[in-house]
Every structure is written in C-alpha cells, then in structure tokens.
Amino acid sequence: METLNARSSRRGGAGQDVESVLDELYTTPPSDFVARREMAAAAAKTAGRVDDARRIHAARRPTLAAWAANLLLRSQPEESQQFLQLGQALRAAYRTLDADGLKDLSAQRRRVVSALSRQTAQLARETGHPLSESVQQDLEATLRAVLADPDAADQWAAGRLVNALTPPSEFHLGTAPPAEKPGTRKAPPTRASARTKNELAERRRARSEQLARAQEAAEAAEQHLREERARRADVDAGTAGARAN
Incomplete structure (x- = not known):
C-alpha cells in the first residue's frame, strides 16, 4: 500500500497546495517528520512560495x-x-x-x-x-x-x-429538576404548574x-x-x- 508520504514524494512538493503538504506532513511518522518538513519547505521556497515555505517550516512534529x-x-x-x-x-x-x-x-x-x-x-x-x-x-x-x-x-x-x-x-x-422531599405538601394546581x-x-x-x-x-x-x-x-x-x- 502506497503511503501518503510516498505519494507526496512522487508528485514533488513544489506544485502542491500548502494545505495538502501540511495534511500529508502530519501523517508522516514522527521519526521522518523533520526531514520531510525541511524538504517540503525547501521545495516551496525554490518555487518562490516564501510564505508557504515559512508555514511548512513552522509545523511542529507530532508525538507518536x-x-x-x-x-x-x-x-x-x-x-x-x-x-x-x-x-x-x-x-x-x-x-x-x-x-x-x-x-x-x-x-x-x-x-x-x-x-x-x-x-x-x-x-x-x-x-x-x-x-x-x-x-x-x-x-x-x-x-x-x-x-x-x-x-x-x-x-x-x-x-x-x-x-x-x-x-x-x-x-x-x-441539571435535573430537584427531587421533592418526603412529606412535602404539593401546592394546588395552577396554570403555571400545568405549564x-x-x-x-x-x-x-x-x-x-x-x-x-x-x-x-x-x-x-x-x-x-x-x-x-x-x-x-x-x-x-x-x-x-x-x-x-
């Protein structure tokens, strides 16, 4: 089964939307995260997408x-x-x-x-x-x-x-309505109590x-x-x- 990371590498990071890059980055195993992040950030920077490169580089590695x-x-x-x-x-x-x-x-x-x-x-x-x-x-x-x-x-x-x-x-x-205490005398029915x-x-x-x-x-x-x-x-x-x- 081809992984998301493998598909990303095959397509190349330069033409990918930054949101797609980040989505795939966060399914990259933590041990490979930093290397994959830097590769994607470099590809975006090379393509002239400086803001995208900055966002990718700022991504934090997830715990396992x-x-x-x-x-x-x-x-x-x-x-x-x-x-x-x-x-x-x-x-x-x-x-x-x-x-x-x-x-x-x-x-x-x-x-x-x-x-x-x-x-x-x-x-x-x-x-x-x-x-x-x-x-x-x-x-x-x-x-x-x-x-x-x-x-x-x-x-x-x-x-x-x-x-x-x-x-x-x-x-x-x-919050449930409070329970009536034993021995409490009920008030005669009124329109308000019926409501x-x-x-x-x-x-x-x-x-x-x-x-x-x-x-x-x-x-x-x-x-x-x-x-x-x-x-x-x-x-x-x-x-x-x-x-x-």
Missing part, C-alpha cells in the same frame, strides 16, 4: 500518539466521520440525561474507543511504527476527548494534532429521543468496526495464503 490519531483520520475517513457523529450524539445525551440513563451509553462508548484504538494500532504497525502500551493509552485518551469535548473533536477533525488530547474528567451532565408539567414532559421526550439517537450511533459505530476487522482479517488471511503458495 498524535501522529497515530492523525493517521486514523486520514486513512479511515468513513470510520472517523462516524466517530465524530457519535461524539455529537453522546454529548447531546450527556447534557440532558441523568446518570442512570447513561450507564449503557458509557459501556458502548468504552467499547467503541477500544475497538478504534486497536484499529489505529494496526494501521501504525502496517507503516512499520508499532505503538507501545503508553502510546496506546495516550491514543485512547485522545479518542475519549474527541467524544466528550467539542473543541477536542474540532482539533482532531483538522487532522494536525501535535500532542495527545486530554479528556475531561466526565461528560457535562444536564411546568408540560415543560417537564417535553424535556423527558427530548431526553428519550437523544438517548435513542446516541444508542443508535454507538451501535452503528460498533457494527462498522466489527465489519472492518472482519474485512482486514480476510485480507490478511488471503495475503498469508498467497505467500504460502
């Missing part, structure tokens, strides 16, 4: 975990887009649901992050850059941050992470819909990752069989 996250985004656009959509659905649910309603979602979230992390580790191995256990942990932290934090999601979606991302300690839960009941009913309906959307997104992401693992297993088995013959 950040590179792996960038590689995932560029190499698996469908899975990555689905993961971003899952984050949107989860954040909407976590803003409105109480802790009991989020138990299943939390388990699904962990499964999706773990599966996507393993898939990314496989991509890294295929490029000849296996991830250590600590790097894998940083990668999983980055993926958790993408699900929980919209700013982190935007950073990852740009495909140019320099460092691993840190997830918030927890999703920001919505409040209607509002609460509408909130419950919205919460149920958001939970359903988040669960559907999580299940779809899990199913897609299972299918991708099965596809890769078939490819690996076919390759091994061809080598044996």
Whole structure:
C-alpha cells in the first residue's frame, strides 16, 4: 500500500497546495517528520512560495500518539466521520440525561474507543511504527476527548494534532429538576404548574429521543468496526495464503 508520504514524494512538493503538504506532513511518522518538513519547505521556497515555505517550516512534529490519531483520520475517513457523529450524539445525551440513563451509553462508548484504538494500532504497525502500551493509552485518551469535548473533536477533525488530547474528567451532565422531599405538601394546581408539567414532559421526550439517537450511533459505530476487522482479517488471511503458495 502506497503511503501518503510516498505519494507526496512522487508528485514533488513544489506544485502542491500548502494545505495538502501540511495534511500529508502530519501523517508522516514522527521519526521522518523533520526531514520531510525541511524538504517540503525547501521545495516551496525554490518555487518562490516564501510564505508557504515559512508555514511548512513552522509545523511542529507530532508525538507518536498524535501522529497515530492523525493517521486514523486520514486513512479511515468513513470510520472517523462516524466517530465524530457519535461524539455529537453522546454529548447531546450527556447534557440532558441523568446518570442512570447513561450507564449503557458509557459501556458502548468504552467499547467503541477500544475497538478504534486497536484499529489505529494496526494501521501504525502496517507503516512499520508499532505503538507501545503508553502510546496506546495516550491514543485512547485522545479518542475519549474527541467524544466528550467539542473543541477536542474540532482539533482532531483538522487532522494536525501535535500532542495527545486530554479528556475531561466526565461528560457535562444536564441539571435535573430537584427531587421533592418526603412529606412535602404539593401546592394546588395552577396554570403555571400545568405549564411546568408540560415543560417537564417535553424535556423527558427530548431526553428519550437523544438517548435513542446516541444508542443508535454507538451501535452503528460498533457494527462498522466489527465489519472492518472482519474485512482486514480476510485480507490478511488471503495475503498469508498467497505467500504460502
């Protein structure tokens, strides 16, 4: 499989758009990053694109975990887009649901992050850059941050992470109306209290819909990752069989 870096070298950096150069640069393994950056900057400078050369030269080398996250985004656009959509659905649910309603979602979230992390580790191995256990942990932290934090999601979606991302300690839960204390006497119904009941009913309906959307997104992401693992297993088995013959 031809890498992004190989395609870049084959085309030559002089005629490339600076954004394309930077996109490809951030999928270059960190060990090759500086050499590739200087080569691309020199090509841009030779072509008279001084501002582009300055931008390329200013690019910072990513950590191995950040590179792996960038590689995932560029190499698996469908899975990555689905993961971003899952984050949107989860954040909407976590803003409105109480802790009991989020138990299943939390388990699904962990499964999706773990599966996507393993898939990314496989991509890294295929490029000849296996991830250590600590790097894998940083990668999983980055993926958790993408699900929980919209700013982190935007950073990852740009495909140019320099460092691993840190997830918030927890999703920001919505504020539920305070529970009534035992023995509290209920006020007689009024127009205002009827309106409040209607509002609460509408909130419950919205919460149920958001939970359903988040669960559907999580299940779809899990199913897609299972299918991708099965596809890769078939490819690996076919390759091994061809080598044996």
